[in-house]
Amino acid sequence: MTSKTNKYLEIDRSEFLSIFEEISKIGWSEIYGMNRLALDENDIKARHMLIKRLKEINSLIRIDDAGNIMGVLEGDTKEIIATGSHLDAVPGGGRFDGTVGVVGALYALRYIVKNKIKTRHSIMAIDFTNEEGSRFQPSKMGSGLTTGVYDKEYIYSRKDAKGITFGEALKLSGFMGDQNNRLMYSPIKSYVELHIEQGPILEAEGYEIGIPHGIVGMVYLEVNFIGEQAHAGTTPIRYRSDALVPAGILIKEIRDYIKSLDDSLRITVGKIDIWPNIHNVIPGIAKLIIDIRSFYNKILSDAIKYIIDISNLIAKKEGNIEVEVKKLWESPRVVFDKKLRDLIINTCQELRLKCKEDIYSWAGHDAQNMSRITKTAMIFIPSHKGKSHTKEEYTSEKDLINGMKLLLNTMLVLDLS
Amino acid sequence: MTSKTNKYLEIDRSEFLSIFEEISKIGWSEIYGMNRLALDENDIKARHMLIKRLKEINSLIRIDDAGNIMGVLEGDTKEIIATGSHLDAVPGGGRFDGTVGVVGALYALRYIVKNKIKTRHSIMAIDFTNEEGSRFQPSKMGSGLTTGVYDKEYIYSRKDAKGITFGEALKLSGFMGDQNNRLMYSPIKSYVELHIEQGPILEAEGYEIGIPHGIVGMVYLEVNFIGEQAHAGTTPIRYRSDALVPAGILIKEIRDYIKSLDDSLRITVGKIDIWPNIHNVIPGIAKLIIDIRSFYNKILSDAIKYIIDISNLIAKKEGNIEVEVKKLWESPRVVFDKKLRDLIINTCQELRLKCKEDIYSWAGHDAQNMSRITKTAMIFIPSHKGKSHTKEEYTSEKDLINGMKLLLNTMLVLDLS
Numbered sequence: 001m002t003s004k005t006n007k008y009l010e011i012d013r014s015e016f017l018s019i020f021e022e023i024s025k026i027g028w029s030e031i032y033g034m035n036r037l038a039l040d041e042n043d044i045k046a047r048h049m050l051i052k053r054l055k056e057i058n059s060l061i062r063i064d065d066a067g068n069i070m071g072v073l074e075g076d077t078k079e080i081i082a083t084g085s086h087l088d089a090v091p092g093g094g095r096f097d098g099t100v101g102v103v104g105a106l107y108a109l110r111y112i113v114k115n116k117i118k119t120r121h122s123i124m125a126i127d128f129t130n131e132e133g134s135r136f137q138p139s140k141m142g143s144g145l146t147t148g149v150y151d152k153e154y155i156y157s158r159k160d161a162k163g164i165t166f167g168e169a170l171k172l173s174g175f176m177g178d179q180n181n182r183l184m185y186s187p188i189k190s191y192v193e194l195h196i197e198q199g200p201i202l203e204a205e206g207y208e209i210g211i212p213h214g215i216v217g218m219v220y221l222e223v224n225f226i227g228e229q230a231h232a233g234t235t236p237i238r239y240r241s242d243a244l245v246p247a248g249i250l251i252k253e254i255r256d257y258i259k260s261l262d263d264s265l266r267i268t269v270g271k272i273d274i275w276p277n278i279h280n281v282i283p284g285i286a287k288l289i290i291d292i293r294s295f296y297n298k299i300l301s302d303a304i305k306y307i308i309d310i311s312n313l314i315a316k317k318e319g320n321i322e323v324e325v326k327k328l329w330e331s332p333r334v335v336f337d338k339k340l341r342d343l344i345i346n347t348c349q350e351l352r353l354k355c356k357e358d359i360y361s362w363a364g365h366d367a368q369n370m371s372r373i374t375k376t377a378m379i380f381i382p383s384h385k386g387k388s389h390t391k392e393e394y395t396s397e398k399d400l401i402n403g404m405k406l407l408l409n410t411m412l413v414l415d416l417s
Numbered sequence: 418m419t420s421k422t423n424k425y426l427e428i429d430r431s432e433f434l435s436i437f438e439e440i441s442k443i444g445w446s447e448i449y450g451m452n453r454l455a456l457d458e459n460d461i462k463a464r465h466m467l468i469k470r471l472k473e474i475n476s477l478i479r480i481d482d483a484g485n486i487m488g489v490l491e492g493d494t495k496e497i498i499a500t501g502s503h504l505d506a507v508p509g510g511g512r513f514d515g516t517v518g519v520v521g522a523l524y525a526l527r528y529i530v531k532n533k534i535k536t537r538h539s540i541m542a543i544d545f546t547n548e549e550g551s552r553f554q555p556s557k558m559g560s561g562l563t564t565g566v567y568d569k570e571y572i573y574s575r576k577d578a579k580g581i582t583f584g585e586a587l588k589l590s591g592f593m594g595d596q597n598n599r600l601m602y603s604p605i606k607s608y609v610e611l612h613i614e615q616g617p618i619l620e621a622e623g624y625e626i627g628i629p630h631g632i633v634g635m636v637y638l639e640v641n642f643i644g645e646q647a648h649a650g651t652t653p654i655r656y657r658s659d660a661l662v663p664a665g666i667l668i669k670e671i672r673d674y675i676k677s678l679d680d681s682l683r684i685t686v687g688k689i690d691i692w693p694n695i696h697n698v699i700p701g702i703a704k705l706i707i708d709i710r711s712f713y714n715k716i717l718s719d720a721i722k723y724i725i726d727i728s729n730l731i732a733k734k735e736g737n738i739e740v741e742v743k744k745l746w747e748s749p750r751v752v753f754d755k756k757l758r759d760l761i762i763n764t765c766q767e768l769r770l771k772c773k774e775d776i777y778s779w780a781g782h783d784a785q786n787m788s789r790i791t792k793t794a795m796i797f798i799p800s801h802k803g804k805s806h807t808k809e810e811y812t813s814e815k816d817l818i819n820g821m822k823l824l825l826n827t828m829l830v831l832d833l834s
Contacts, residue, residue, distance in 0.1 A: 199651030216650070220696055231805055232685035232708045233633070233779035234616030237675050239803060244686055248668025255662045258654050268649035269661055271696040272689060279637055279688040279706035281806075289696035291649045362650035386656060388648055389698075 020103045024095040033092040033391025038130035039173045046087045057113040063177025066145035067129040075119040080188045084126025094393020096196045104194040119415045128366045136166045143369035146183045188374040193367040194407045200386025207356040210380035215361040217333035221290045226322040229284030241320035247286035265294045295360045337375035437520045441512040450808025451506040455547035456590045463504045474530040480594025483562035484546040492536040499608045501543025511810025521611040536832045545783045553583045560783035563600045605791040610784040611824045617803025624773040627797035632778040634750035638707045643739040646701030658737035664703035682711045712777045754792035
């Protein structure tokens with residue numbers, strides 16, 4: 001088998017789509033959307049289905065101490081070419097986020113076995129536990145533990161809304177595996193993750209595939225304006241220290257700032273809480289949580305500085321308003337492996353798929369953690385109208401198949417490289 | 418006794434202050450502030466204390482079907498000169514709001530009896546039930562039922578946070594009285610209410626007394642901006658319909674609008690709720706509740722029109738944002754009786770108290786309902802730093818005594834008029 005022939009590998013559309021259907025319908029309802037939180041009843045069903053389909057092709061099953069499932073086809077060497085994603089979903093989410101990448105990985109292994117392809121490397125399909133962080137915080141937990149980003153004690157003690165710890169849920173699920181199976185101890189040569197874009201760009205610009213440069217850097221800032229709570233009737237305007245007014249001005253100023261920076265920066269005020277939040281009381285405190293993302297470190301740090309400065313300026317202008325800005329959380333950008341990206345782009349072009357190279361992942365993915373231990377890249381397929389984390393999430397069969405073809409060809413090209 | 422002598426009546430400061438202390442400390446703690454919701458344990462204690470002190474001077478006690486307590490000293494005629502306020506408080510509120518007017522009424526009756534003053538009119542001291550509306554909505558419930566503003570069925574079915582109806586609470590309290598005792602069936606000649614200003618104007622401008630023109634008109638508007646909920650990372654700025662952005666702009670625009678109208682208009686955005694209010698999700702809905710108050714009907718209606726117009730304009734400019742504005746509630750202004758106000762102002766001047774005439778009540782009071790059945794006016798005394806509905810609420814002994822003197826003299830002048 002040569003690289004040449006790989007490029008023309010045709011997948012079995014109906015098998016691929018039927019596996020996707022079988023797994024993606026577990027926990028799905030038209031009314032609610034997806035009901036499949038990490039290690040819940042539906043996630044466990046989906047995991048058993050994944051294992052069943054992996055075992056059918058005699059792949060080895062490994063499970064680590066984060067409950068991550070790894071199906072392995074042994075090759076001539078122990079060196080591993082890995083792919084995967086996650087089966088858990090946000091409450092009421094869609095059928096595609098994560099599942100596409102896990103089914104893509106499963107199908108890749110099935111294709112290799114069914115077509116009797118002898119690989120030089122071992123090939124691995126991965127389902128990472130609790131990527132979404134909807135049941136247990138933080139998100140990307142499984143990939144984080146298996147790559148050494150998080151401590152086991154910390155992760156095991158994290159609780160869901162009912163007070164069940166991740167450690168307890170893992171034991172109960174039957175997916176408590178061996179620490180020795182962690183990916184950080186495995187000779188992984190590369191990791192490629194197939195995922196829906198979750199944004200509107202590919203579809204809007206007419207691309208079939210996106211190969212992101214990496215994952216943007218993210219910062220959450222908390223801005224607190226502190227004024228003075230008072231009676232909305234009896235307090236004249238000139239005596240007020242209304243904390244919501246500077247918050248409103250800040251929201252407007254941020255909107256004007258990001259407009260000028262087009263697509264290199266995204267800032268969102270997604271959360272606002274005011275006290276006491278009673279219609280006839282002047283707000284004494286307004287707390288905003290601001291989500292800032294950019295692939296460019298300078299743009300990101302400039303944006304943070306801008307928000308600190310403008311918040312202080314607004315508070316000063318309003319008078320009698322205190323302001324506090326604190327960084328709640330940050331995640332540095334991830335730059336994907338250049339050679340791996342080039343290889344995928346090249347494969348994409350040879351498959352005659354219209355491929356957008358100048359794109360970033362604006363959301364976190366397990367690939368982020370994987371990039372700490374191996375050469376990593378991602379393949380994006382279009383999301384209709386950019387919708388994700390909602391039951392309206394949709395990717396066409398054609399786009400699913402394009403993604404699958406590119407993932408499979410990429411892995412086989414990698415095997416030969 | 419002549420009008421002349423009344424003006425120089427000196428009250429017994431220590432008796433007045435000790436009654437005030439005795440009643441205002443029921444339910445009070447330095448840490449929490451006032452804990453005396455309508456018909457709760459502390460309100461019941463305070464009511465019994467009021468009745469005890471009224472009975473000591475042989476005043477008749479009447480209770481109506483709203484639980485309003487009326488202490489009456491019969492005069493030569495059945496015609497009544499009434500005064501009063503309320504003993505209930507907002508949670509964590511102060512010792513002065515309402516209590517000043519009830520203790521003022523109680524002390525006025527005690528003064529008349531102890532000084533053997535023979536009045537032409539019957540003199541009545543009133544404690545209205547549930548003025549604050551903190552336990553049962555709506556506020557000014559007792560004065561509303563006794564003046565025929567509300568139906569009995571409606572009021573009795575109103576529930577507190579524990580699901581107890583007003584009717585049940587009233588029965589349990591032991592203060593279920595007779596419908597025939599309602600003030601709407603009584604020959605009331607005038608009603609004067611002594612109350613703290615709850616705002617900062619009197620103190621800041623150096624006045625000892627305020628005689629408000631009336632109570633401002635109030636309107637609550639709800640403005641809903643409806644955009645589209647989306648992922649804060651993956652959605653480019655140009656694809657967003659962020660509902661919080663127009664809300665922020667509206668808050669700023671309202672601030673600019675009220676600044677230009679100085680003290681004839683007060684607008685407050687005291688409540689904002691956005692959905693889903695998660696830091697990494699673009700808000701799909703932003704709901705604002707806007708409190709608008711003015712004594713001038715034209716200014717009030719102009720302000721409502723302005724908010725509707727500017728909300729629509731902002732939504733249009735932002736694009737892809739729907740807006741809905743609805744009126745949640747309104748309360749027309751109340752103009753107090755001119756002759757009664759003039760009489761109080763005159764009495765105030767003769768007592769050499771520095772009196773502000775150009776002032777409004779920017780909050781609702783039982784006087785609002787009383788104005789429907791009789792000639793009504795109010796006397797304001799200063800609130801330190803304008804604080805009210807907080808444990809920091811404070812009015813000095815000197816100001817309490819000034820208010821008491823003016824109330825007592827006003828009633829005795831009224832008796833002769």
